[in-house]
Amino acid sequence: MYREDDYLMLSGIQHFYFCKRQWSLIHVEQQWKENRWTAEGQIVHKKADNPYLKEKRKNHFISRAMPVASSKLGLSGILDIVEFTKQEAAGVEVNGKQGLWQPAIVEFKRGKEKKDNRDIVQLVAQVICLEETLKVNISHSFLYYNQTNKKVRVEITQNLREEVEYTARIMHEVYKEGRTLQAETYKNCKECSLYDICIPRLTKKKISISNYMSNHLDEDML
Template sequence: MNPPDDYLLMSGIQHFCFCRRQWGLIHLEQQWQENQRTAEGRLDHARCHDDGLTEKRGDLLIIRGMRVISHHLKLTGTCDVVEFHTDATGVPLQSHKGLWLPMPIEYKHGAPKESDADRLQLCAQAIALEEMLVCQIEQGAIYYVETRRREIVPITPELREKAQSMANEMNLYFSRGHTPKSKPGKHCNACSLKELCLPALYQRADPASYLRAHIDEEVIP
């Protein structure tokens, strides 16, 4: 599956929700700086991603590293795990008898967050799976390594609308090639790109005032 060149990474919606500037630095400017948290998270994902690995346990079918794409969102990515449960409202799968209903499972290194960042990424995966398999997904789950607990996430109309809105905004920034400005806050302390972004310095700088001052210097009465 080769997505169009202008389709963005689905994982970016989590970055975008956390901080639009962080998303721009990573996905538009290709900048990245790893810290302990991101390194541990990358290792956690490496453990659960095993492309092509399928496991069957009775009425449960588990597929790891499943590639997905959404033409409505113009996003593409990889699901950590997709669980297929036997269900009368499910869809047929090649080489497997019966009907199966998919449920995306996203693995995160830390603990549950107050924001919808992780839930939006999961919702985008669900939307992609619905498009690809022509089915309706009511819920997904996020497994947090730090707490070793699975959070069931209802894929509500409100969450779907928010995911679509953010995807539209991401695609607009991408089409313009524009990296959003920083909005410094407490979240900056947890960002691996803090030293690249320099949010406090960027906020103090006023490009318009700088240009006006230098133009005035060059004007000789």
């Protein structure tokens, strides 16, 4: 269990899963730079993050910008949207409403579905935080992709929970050590807002000064 003073940003788990150096630059070094993609992401989240916008219909209502935290993961943050559906046998009590209500998260994403689990890992981390905040069990939640206008249901399996717990633990270890992790190179690196700060081609491999000098001295002697 982590203390509140040690909580890391919930949204950072997606960065860490996708590119640990990107996460290090943002969360350890406090580096940040905007580009087209980060700006579009903010626009997509603008409506979802507005706590004064509420939608409701019979046996269903939406809560926006809900703060959550987990001492188990040591993460805290704000959820885009939580959908509450009225249930007879399971769920939580909600102030001003009768009966029990079962929550499910809807996390908004700017682009389209990813080939890896970066979005899913973030969603599962959010679910664990919401479960701990509301004292409830959640079996599934959703990812909404703005580019494709598609809402994807994600089952919150035990394997995914364990993957999130492991990832969060490594995040805390790296943060505590204050390390900036080594770069990896991906085909989409140049689309990252931190590309000019990261300089992946130069920072991917550590250069040994002794080997560098030795190689160049050998060349000069030829």
